[in-house]
Amino acid sequence: MPTVEMREQIFEVLEEIGRLNPVMRFGQLVVNISYMARGWTKSAPWDVEDEEFLKAATSYLEDLRRVGQRSQAAPAVEKEKVTA
Numbered sequence: 001m002p003t004v005e006m007r008e009q010i011f012e013v014l015e016e017i018g019r020l021n022p023v024m025r026f027g028q029l030v031v032n033i034s035y036m037a038r039g040w041t042k043s044a045p046w047d048v049e050d051e052e053f054l055k056a057a058t059s060y061l062e063d064l065r066r067v068g069q070r071s072q073a074a075p076a077v078e079k080e081k082v083t084a
Contacts (some may be wrong), residue, residue, distance in 0.1 A: 010050065013057045018066040033057045068076040 024032075031045050035064065037056035038044035048056075 006050050006054060010054050010057060013054065013061050017057065017061050017064060020061070020068060033060060063068060 014026075014029065018024075018026070021029075033053060033056050034045040034048040034057070035041075037048045038054040041047075
């Protein structure tokens with residue numbers, strides 16, 4: 001059952017995803033996360049429960065953070081290769 005606290009968590013996660021991936025439109029983000037939660041079905045955006053949505057959004061956020069950490073570390077690695 002949806003709760004105010006859960007919705008606040010969802011909005012916080014979506015806000016951070018938006019900062020890490022600013023090129024994705026909001027509607028596109030919501031639909032894609034519903035697919036992550038429910039699979040690629042036409043009804044996923046309408047049927048996804050808040051708990052499922054939060055879990056999928058949090059997982060996506062964690063993926064974005066990992067990618068960001070790797071991309072920030074990559075230039076240093078490349079520079080070491082060039083100077084070695």
